[in-house]
Amino acid sequence: MNTYWRLLGFAKPLEKYAIPYFFYTLCYTIFYTFTFMLIMPILKTLFEEQQMLEQVTTLPAFALNTEFFRNFINFLIYKTFGVDYSVMDVLLFLSMFIVVMSFLSNLFRYLGQRTMETMRIRTLEKLRNTVFDNVMGLQVGYFSNERKGDIISKISSDVQVVQFCITNTLLVAFRDPFMILGFLIALVMISWKLTIFSVIFLPIVALVIGSIVKKLRKSATSAQERFADMVSLMDESLSGVKILKGYNATNYTTGKFHHFNALFSRISLSMARRQQLASPTSEFLGIAAAAVLMIYGGSLVLSGDLDASGFITYLSIFTQITRPLRSFTDAFANINQGIAAGERVLALVDEKSTITDTPDAIELQGLQHEIEFRDVRFSYDQKEIIRGVSFKIHKGETVALVGPSGGGKSTLSDLIPRFYDVQAGSILIDGVDIRRYKIDSLRQYMGIVSQETVLFNDTIANNLRLGKQNATEAEIQQAARVANAHQFITETEQGYHTNIGDRGMKLSGGQRQRLSIARAVLKNPEILILDEATSALDTESEKLVQEALNALLQGRTSLVIAHRLSTIHNADRIIVIDQGGIAEQGTHAELMAQGGIYAKLIEMQQVEEPAKA
Numbered sequence: 001m002n003t004y005w006r007l008l009g010f011a012k013p014l015e016k017y018a019i020p021y022f023f024y025t026l027c028y029t030i031f032y033t034f035t036f037m038l039i040m041p042i043l044k045t046l047f048e049e050q051q052m053l054e055q056v057t058t059l060p061a062f063a064l065n066t067e068f069f070r071n072f073i074n075f076l077i078y079k080t081f082g083v084d085y086s087v088m089d090v091l092l093f094l095s096m097f098i099v100v101m102s103f104l105s106n107l108f109r110y111l112g113q114r115t116m117e118t119m120r121i122r123t124l125e126k127l128r129n130t131v132f133d134n135v136m137g138l139q140v141g142y143f144s145n146e147r148k149g150d151i152i153s154k155i156s157s158d159v160q161v162v163q164f165c166i167t168n169t170l171l172v173a174f175r176d177p178f179m180i181l182g183f184l185i186a187l188v189m190i191s192w193k194l195t196i197f198s199v200i201f202l203p204i205v206a207l208v209i210g211s212i213v214k215k216l217r218k219s220a221t222s223a224q225e226r227f228a229d230m231v232s233l234m235d236e237s238l239s240g241v242k243i244l245k246g247y248n249a250t251n252y253t254t255g256k257f258h259h260f261n262a263l264f265s266r267i268s269l270s271m272a273r274r275q276q277l278a279s280p281t282s283e284f285l286g287i288a289a290a291a292v293l294m295i296y297g298g299s300l301v302l303s304g305d306l307d308a309s310g311f312i313t314y315l316s317i318f319t320q321i322t323r324p325l326r327s328f329t330d331a332f333a334n335i336n337q338g339i340a341a342g343e344r345v346l347a348l349v350d351e352k353s354t355i356t357d358t359p360d361a362i363e364l365q366g367l368q369h370e371i372e373f374r375d376v377r378f379s380y381d382q383k384e385i386i387r388g389v390s391f392k393i394h395k396g397e398t399v400a401l402v403g404p405s406g407g408g409k410s411t412l413s414d415l416i417p418r419f420y421d422v423q424a425g426s427i428l429i430d431g432v433d434i435r436r437y438k439i440d441s442l443r444q445y446m447g448i449v450s451q452e453t454v455l456f457n458d459t460i461a462n463n464l465r466l467g468k469q470n471a472t473e474a475e476i477q478q479a480a481r482v483a484n485a486h487q488f489i490t491e492t493e494q495g496y497h498t499n500i501g502d503r504g505m506k507l508s509g510g511q512r513q514r515l516s517i518a519r520a521v522l523k524n525p526e527i528l529i530l531d532e533a534t535s536a537l538d539t540e541s542e543k544l545v546q547e548a549l550n551a552l553l554q555g556r557t558s559l560v561i562a563h564r565l566s567t568i569h570n571a572d573r574i575i576v577i578d579q580g581g582i583a584e585q586g587t588h589a590e591l592m593a594q595g596g597i598y599a600k601l602i603e604m605q606q607v608e609e610p611a612k613a
Contacts, residue, residue: 004335007165007342010127017119018173024112025174029182031105035098036317037186041073042094043309069189073097112175120167124159131155131348139355140419149232154348157227158341165338168331176331179324183317190314191306194297198289198318223271225344226264233257271337290319355421357438364441367526367557368430370394371416377424378411385411387580388425398558400568402598403577409561412577413529416559417443447525449549451532453512455504460489461496463504463515467523475522483518483548485511510544517548528558574598 011017056074073094081089132155143151187195237253297314300306306314371393378386385408393399401409414420415427418439426433434442447467455463464479465471471479476496480486488511492498504512520528530549553560562568569588576584576591576598584596591598 003339003342003346004165006346007127007162007338008169010130011119011123011166011169017115021112021115021119022174024108024115025178028105028108028112028175029178031101031108032179033182033186033317035101035105036183036313036320037069037189038073038094038098038101039316040190040309040313041070042091043312116167116171120163123166124163127162127345128155128159131159131345134349134351137353138351139353140414141354142351147228147232149230149235150228151348152235153228153231154344157231158345161341162338162345164334165342168334168338171331172328172335176324176328180321180328183321183324186317187314187321190310190317191297191300193305194293194300194314197296198293223264223267226260226267229260230257230264233260287319290315293318355418355439358436360436361438362432362436364429364437364445366445367395370430371527371557371559372428372431373412373425374428375425376412376415376422376427378408378415378420378422385580386415386422389577389580389582390425391575391582391585393557393559395557396555397572398553398556398560398570400560400562400571400574401577402562402568402574402601403583404597404601407577408580409577410531413531413559413561416527416529417446417448445526446529447520447523447527448529448531449513449516449520449552453504453509453516455500455507455512455515457499457502459494459497459499460492460515463500464496464519464522466519467525471522476518479518479522480515482521482551483514484544485514485518485548488514514544514548517552521552526557528552528556530558530560530562532561532563 008014056071056078059075060068060071062068076097077090077093080093135151135155184195184199187198233253233256237257293315297306297311301308301311373389373391376386376389377384389408389412391399401412403409411420415422416434418434421435426435428434429437429442456466461473461476464476468475473496477486480489480496489496489498498506500506500515504515507515560568560571568574571588573585574588574591575582576596578597584591584594584598586594592602
């Protein structure tokens with residue numbers, strides 16, 4: 001129930017929808033019931049015309065019986081036609097009365113559905129925003145352990161299923177109970193004996209339907225999980241379609257997708273069969289009950305306790321009472337599905353970032369002196385990656401991190417913008433631990449250019465504006481010129497307003513990387529982090545990108561991670577990272593003179609490059 005109430009909380013203010021819906025449903029129930037109650041006076045007019053031609057000149061006292069209803073109709077007829085009216089006048093009046101009742105009942109039904117739809121859409125909007133906002137606020141490490149497809153499934157598919165839990169709440173609370181109550185009142189007015197007899201069947205219908213939908217919640221959870229598996233596989237397959245085709249592995253992927261799809265379809269089919277069984281079962285039980293009522297009701301007619309027109313009207317209303325009863329049980333089934341999906345969605349809402357601002361966090365006002373790593377240690381899943389690293393980067397200095405793959409270079413760079421937090425030691429900016437700064441203000445002064453260029457399915461200009469959204473066209477073009485990107489941008493179909501496709505796939509690797517550099521140039525950060533920004537490029541592209549990087553590095557405090565050591569000869573200091581610790585540090589000349597790890601790496605690359613040529 002806790003899940004249910006939390007999901008319902010997204011519909012707040014609930015009274016904004018519940019109060020109008022209550023009023024519309026009450027009016028709909030009254031006018032809809034009246035429509036069926038009018039069957040009786042019509043039959044009486046046709047077959048017992050004397051009763052409907054009786055003149056009632058005063059408003060009768062209210063009573064819960066058919067005599068009051070007949071006298072009330074006769075009073076209305078008297079007020080309409082006066083003292084002299086015929087059978088056709090009565091039929092005309094009753095026919096018009098039915099039309100008016102039907103119009104009013106459907107009008108209020110529409111208004112109720114409109115209120116319900118507004119509540120559904122606004123609530124889902126609020127829920128999606130809450131989930132997405134929370135996901136985007138989580139630490140980077142969270143996404144290393146979770147499947148992206150599963151997250152997408154929760155935000156899209158699961159949130160959509162939650163609507164059943166939210167919208168059916170008012171149906172269960174108001175519409176269907178009101179309809180059942182209204183019909184029961186009408187049945188009691190016609191014959192309380194027959195009503196007591198018929199009510200015996202209603203709990204039987206409820207018990208049967210309840211047993212059918214009881215297992216829906218567990219099946220719904222399994223269905224959502226299998227759907228998440230499919231979305232994850234689709235995301236991975238579409239992202240890596242070149243590799244799959246290159247290795248002739250498309251059959252493996254399609255087979256895996258077919259397996260997940262079959263599981264999802266089997267569970268969905270089981271749920272559908274169980275859910276669809278509820279409606280025909282309740283209808284069958286309703287017809288069976290009506291057949292039994294015909295026997296008992298017929299005996300009442302023959303004994304004179306009930307007239308024929310009342311009995312026919314009673315049967316008509318009784319067959320209608322199964323509709324809201326079916327809807328009531330179906331609503332409960334859908335609520336169960338909504339709760340199952342809601343548990344997965346709320347699990348994502350409840351996920352909290354482990355990297356947050358402290359209550360007394362302060363604003364970073366810019367780098368004044370230095371960035372210091374002081375005995376920094378960090379682990380992934382109990383495996384220590386960084387082991388007691390200490391060094392300083394002075395303002396305006398370019399420090400390069402080099403070393404064998406897996407040594408911890410990228411991890412060190414990720415610690416500065418607090419993508420991860422150190423587990424021992426500290427990183428300080430101007431003597432203050434970065435955990436004391438507000439995260440947004442810390443990252444405001446940083447620019448990151450990584451090996452994996454992240455671009456979005458948008459225009460070139462909008463991709464460059466990512467770090468400075470109010471940038472002018474002139475500023476964007478200037479940044480592109482610094483990054484050696486202006487020429488190829490102007491050669492595209494619509495220049496800076498060209499859409500570059502999903503992940504920038506319409507551009508070459510070198511072009512994408514130069515856009516990434518232009519984005520950093522436009523932000524104009526004081527602290528620059530370059531993570532192997534040229535390692536995946538060909539020689540010509542590397543030259544253009546390196547020229548752009550050299551322009552970007554001017555006057556900035558920079559941490560450069562380099563795989564191609566030829567790109568960091570001019571660094572103020574080179575630090576060799578090996579197995580999570582500092583093995584060597586110094587200038588290029590100093591490290592070459594030492595003949596250690598750095599010198600061997602240089603020698604290996606000099607041998608490899610002619611071989612590649």
